[in-house]
């Protein structure tokens with residue numbers, strides 16, 4: 668008899684001796700793989716159920732606060748599972764585990780799940796909550812709550828590639844053209860810049876100074892006037 672079968676016989680004998688019963692419909696023997704708590708256990712090890720991963724990848728992007736909270740709840744459950752699978756938190760210095768989240772420097776640590784990162788990016792940028800703010804605004808919002816290595820770059824790339832933002836991007840500089848040279852002055856007295864200085868108390872009938880500066884010599888003329 669193989670050691671596995673003798674172990675099984677041992678277990679079943681003990682169950683019988685203790686007057687306990689096993690429900691046959693919930694038992695399976697000699698299986699190559701079994702599904703247990705959302706995981707597939709095989710001789711090779713434990714893997715996530717592919718159907719579960721599929722539904723994670725196709726999770727609809729949150730469009731409001733309520734669905735965003737639901738997503739956060741899901742992340743919480745996922746991190747719980749990671750905890751069950753004994754993820755080593757010391758691999759991430761400054762990280763803690765609290766309320767179902769792995770926190771890095773107090774922020775929620777987002778794992779390597781690309782789909783989840785994408786959904787967060789969409790939520791923080793595209794949704795009414797995000798409002799298509801620019802790179803700085805979106806990153807600031809991210810930094811307040813989340814963390815993952817390379818997050819800044821991911822936000823930058825996402826905002827850069829956003830179709831809505833692309834269409835609305837306005838250039839805030841003049842259309843580039845040939846540089847125009849400044850007027851060259853060759854003698855004093857033909858051009859002045861001027862400025863009027865007000866708010867002086869009235870002295871000998873005047874309360875304002877008109878300042879004329881010759882642009883060639885930079886000489887100033889200060890002329891008392893009444894405003």
Ligand SMILES: [Zn+2]
Nearest residue numbers: 799829831832
């Ligand atoms: Zn955008």
